[in-house]
Amino acid sequence: MSYEAKRLIEIRQGVLSKNDQLAAELRSRFHAAGVFVVNLLSSPGAGKTSLLEATMRALLAEYRVAALVGDLATDNDARRLARSGGLVRQIQTGDMCHLEADIVARHLEGWDLNELDLLFIENVGNLVCPSGYDLGEATRVVLLSTTEGEDKPLKYPSTFATADAVLLTKMDLAEPVGFDRAMAEENIRAVNPLAPIIATSARHEGGLDEWLVWLRERFKAQRG
Amino acid sequence: MHELSIAYNIVKIASAAAAEAGADEISAVHLRIGALAGVVADALRFSFAIAAEGTPLANAELMIEEVPVTVFCPTCNTEVTLPNPRLFRCPQCNQPSGQIVHGRELELVALETP
Numbered sequence: 001m002s003y004e005a006k007r008l009i010e011i012r013q014g015v016l017s018k019n020d021q022l023a024a025e026l027r028s029r030f031h032a033a034g035v036f037v038v039n040l041l042s043s044p045g046a047g048k049t050s051l052l053e054a055t056m057r058a059l060l061a062e063y064r065v066a067a068l069v070g071d072l073a074t075d076n077d078a079r080r081l082a083r084s085g086g087l088v089r090q091i092q093t094g095d096m097c098h099l100e101a102d103i104v105a106r107h108l109e110g111w112d113l114n115e116l117d118l119l120f121i122e123n124v125g126n127l128v129c130p131s132g133y134d135l136g137e138a139t140r141v142v143l144l145s146t147t148e149g150e151d152k153p154l155k156y157p158s159t160f161a162t163a164d165a166v167l168l169t170k171m172d173l174a175e176p177v178g179f180d181r182a183m184a185e186e187n188i189r190a191v192n193p194l195a196p197i198i199a200t201s202a203r204h205e206g207g208l209d210e211w212l213v214w215l216r217e218r219f220k221a222q223r224g
Numbered sequence: 225m226h227e228l229s230i231a232y233n234i235v236k237i238a239s240a241a242a243a244e245a246g247a248d249e250i251s252a253v254h255l256r257i258g259a260l261a262g263v264v265a266d267a268l269r270f271s272f273a274i275a276a277e278g279t280p281l282a283n284a285e286l287m288i289e290e291v292p293v294t295v296f297c298p299t300c301n302t303e304v305t306l307p308n309p310r311l312f313r314c315p316q317c318n319q320p321s322g323q324i325v326h327g328r329e330l331e332l333v334a335l336e337t338p
Contacts, residue, residue, distance in 0.1 A: 129226035193320030
């Protein structure tokens with residue numbers, strides 16, 4: 001065999017095709033059960049957990065809400081989120097810098113999806129690696145905090161360009177840290193002209209109103 | 225650094241294809257990687273060398289074709305290639321366009337034997 005002439009073996013397969021296939025299966029399951037799934041992406045410390053805690057608290061009276069929380073180590077985030085009263089499960093990824101569809105599927109075991117309305121998946125804090133991995137979500141939301149640089153969208157176009165919505169978080173800190181909102185929005189628009197840009201503040205009364213309106217609209221649109 | 229896990233995926237798919245084709249040595253692996261795939265070519269080459277160790281791909285070279293970002297421009301009603309993946313504006317009419325058609329690819333195209 002090894003003495004034969006040089007030849008080409010055609011493959012033409014996505015390197016992440018196994019993940020894509022599992023994600024498609026998850027998406028069908030979520031759809032059949034009527035669960036609206038949100039994949040939350042951001043850099044570490046952009047406020048995913050605070051946003052999620054306040055969001056779950058605000059939605060619990062209306063909806064059955066759950067969260068899967070990805071982290072390299074510790075279950076601190078899950079313990080924080082459990083305070084909201086929603087169903088929470090920690091995913092410890094070890095060395096993995098992103099979540100994959102099979103990890104999500106494994107951590108859903110034992111949950112009856114029919115008993116849920118909304119499921120949030122808090123991805124590992126990272127603006128590069130999670131972007132290529134479909135988790136079967138209905139919508140992908142990327143956070144940009146006021147304490148980060150306004151140019152993050154230009155540095156990480158693969159994540160911001162594929163967002164269905166971009167949230168500006170920690171707006172209560174915008175002034176003290178000199179956040180240039182117009183510049184941030186211009187940079188988001190440069191790589192993603194379509195996604196709505198929603199300003200949030202998880203710490204303040206009413207700081208999530210616009211985000212909650214968007215979520216409810218998207219949820220209702222899926223339910224039809 | 226998810227390039228290592230991607231490299232292991234490549235080795236897994238390629239090893240299976242090589243075995244099926246009866247090839248016991250692979251000299252080149254052809255990939256197509258989109259500008260928005262979030263994959264750094266150098267990091268992938270480095271990771272691939274580790275992932276391929278002890279496999280028929282151990283001496284294989286990664287041949288990477290970069291796929292530019294292509295969007296659908298509703299104004300021009302056509303697909304256009306962006307000269308800059310950080311500016312989603314149609315190069316023909318300068319209108320913002322965000323409907324990505326190409327540029328997220330991460331495809332294993334083919335293998336070459338020596």
